[in-house]
């Protein structure tokens with residue numbers, strides 16, 4: 301990419317048609333990762349960023365714990381494929397620096413003293429980069445923290461301001477960032493207190509003051525977009541809850557075979573039988589034509605996914621027994637793993653075709669698919 305001949309057209313508009321005080325379009329989705337406590341996917345112009353928050357949770361190793369407060373860890377990472385030339389995976393000087401300053405950008409707002417000895421992990425993954433990724437990541441992280449229910453004094457919003465051909469411009473695009481005279485990324489609280497400021501290039505004192513006014517306007521606009529996204533999420537999740545309740549209370553009549561038995565026919569003529577012994581929820585997904593029977597005891601939730609009768613994973617969320625039987629004479633191995641975090645029991649079931657060299661041992665018939673949980 302070479303330097304554009306001019307950065308402004310005859311109407312004073314920028315290369316992508318924006319006014320000097322206009323930010324790129326921003327789109328936010330809240331709660332996109334089911335394993336994170338809070339998450340956000342954010343598109344800003346051509347930037348695409350995913351943020352996930354985990355915690356507050358107990359910090360290990362314990363020697364790193366702070367007895368009076370939680371610590372916040374922030375990892376900014378650019379995916380190898382996020383730019384035109386491949387980026388070498390793993391941390392580098394730039395990502396280490398951005399992680400540090402971004403973590404500090406949240407320090408004044410996160411109420412860490414409420415969670416002594418804990419850690420709050422923030423991961424910001426840049427999937428596609430097009431200038432302004434650290435600010436995009438901070439905007440996404442703020443939403444993910446709010447989505448995780450982390451108590452904060454308010455949101456943090458970030459935007460860059462720069463100088464191109466002697467003119468101040470808000471939210472630099474890629475060419476403006478690469479070939480401009482200055483770049484000033486800023487993050488601020490909703491009260492306008494600056495929590496991150498970095499500068500690449502030079503401003504005169506007057507330019508700097510003007511730049512700060514401009515970036516304040518940008519952050520305010522972003523704050524509004526963030527707030528709308530969060531409002532959207534929470535009003536939507538209320539609706540979803542109501543819909544889900546309706547589904548649970550009124551299952552489709554054609555899938556009911558007997559009171560405690562459900563038969564689900566899938567598109568490719570496979571048959572899945574689910575027998576339950578209580579009013580628990582069972583979800584089954586198959587991608588090939590094996591038959592899977594799942595029997596559960598108690599009112600737990602069981603999720604089963606099968607692919608090509610190779611691997612079946614059963615995850616349980618409480619103290620229950622789960623039996624998985626297959627009809628194709630596969631070998632089934634089950635083990636119950638006690639997880640560190642909350643003593644949640646996870647049953648992993650691996651199925652293999654019986655032509656496979658590994659024979660089940662004597663006890664496996666009895667043990668097949670059975671997992672006893674530890675109280």
Ligand code: ADP
Pocket residue numbers: 383384385387394429430431432433434435474477483485
């Ligand atoms: P920011 O993304 O916060 O503006 P920089 O000013 O360091 O951070 O980077 C500007 C842009 O340059 C990035 O958004 C990205 O598009 C590009 N870039 C950064 N690092 C690399 C890299 N290692 N290889 C290729 N492009 C990069």
